[in-house]
Amino acid sequence: MEILKELKKIALFKGFEDKELLSMMNCFSVELKEYEKNQTIIEQGQKVEKVVLLIRGEANVENIDIFDNQSIILNLKNGDFFGLEETYADKIYFRDSLKSCEKTIVAMFDKTRFVFPCENNCPCHQKLLKRIINYSASRSLMLVDKIKHLSQRGIKEKVLSYLHSQSNIAGSPYFDIPFNKTELANYLSVERSALSTILWKLKKEGIIDFEKKRYHIKKTK
């Protein structure tokens, strides 16, 4: 079965046997769905009924605020969840939308299984729970990181803060980021054209280098 291979690639299911995965999929009534580029997977305001796991592709968590402006909150890749926090925190409605950036495959999990583990006490729940906690904790830390970037006063500081953090995650001064320039401006919540100007200024000053989505931090600080 094709899907099992995909699932096993995801950190959350590392080391799971085919049998375990199948029982898990049955237990959570997993439903696979496929989306084209720029489709809405979950709409802001919708009821929290499913937990979405990105199997393949890429999607953005987006929000329309009280002033009717749209912003990208997060970028999700395969292995990422959407709706996990809402489920565990007993939220009724989604406050953000999930939109595919490209051809995307997701697994829809029945939310109730996350809240009430199955009667037959299937072992996958125990195993999963620990990983889910780890996942949720990591996500929190990532959000704190984003807060740190957004808290920077100027565009220069914001983008350098972000690039340093990406470099740390990659463990190298050379790294790819998941955004093009327009999306990066959106992520950092700054004017695209101003970001463009500043990136080139930093390049000319020999502080960074970039080409498409690949960046290089030449000078630390």
Place this chain on the structure above:
Amino acid sequence: MEILKELKKIALFKGFEDKELLSMMNCFSVELKEYEKNQTIIEQGQKVEKVVLLIRGEANVENIDIFDNQSIILNLKNGDFFGLEETYADKIYFRDSLKSCEKTIVAMFDKTRFVFPCENNCPCHQKLLKRIINYSASRSLMLVDKIKHLSQRGIKEKVLSYLHSQSNIAGSPYFDIPFNKTELANYLSVERSALSTILWKLKKEGIIDFEKKRYHIKKTK
């Protein structure tokens, strides 16, 4: 014992019996500590060895960034954890500091117990785990909220986004916030004097009202 009464007030331990609490405290080698105003409870860069639970008082999560600027990431109250995410995400060092804003009592939990539940499979772990997940998930959602405020382009939009969200949490147009003006500016990462000007402008326009830490949203949108 005084401490048991304090613990029972905390949402995390609601419904726990004295016996359970005592066994839990023993199991986690809980150590109580008291801090005066403006003391450093945990210093950025320190090793993650304890999980801190605020029992009484108030503390800020603060960070000094790569440009040596300090900012308040979060404000913690009784019932809030510090270090939980780092523990579950297997981080080695703290990337933020925890500083008391007033006289504060904290419980220091041995981190290893969070990672490896005790051999005797004590029931408190099971019970706690579920609540910890709920806590962690709620925190994530709160962080996403903060991101939404910081993503606003102008000071006016930032502060209104924050006040609306506080009003929602309180479930009323009248509500208290945990910050004075200086701290609010810090939290929203804007210039204090500029924030002051804008708050008064909003007041004169009849959009909001405020007095000390109490605010009132008069017009929605």
Place this chain on the structure above:
DNA sequence: CTCCAAATGTTGAAAAAACAACAATTTTTC
């Protein structure tokens, strides 16, 4: 290959925020 659309870069003017310095007010401390 050509055309079209999207992404990216550039510029100048307008708006907003930061900064700095100081006045007024409130809170704390002795």
Place this chain on the structure above:
DNA sequence: GAAAAATTGTTGTTTTTTCAACATTTGGAG
């Protein structure tokens, strides 16, 4: 309750960002 310290408000100047409009480049789709 007076003095000191911290918080808050005010103002003018400087700097930065946004905004708007357009040029250039890139990346498909046919």
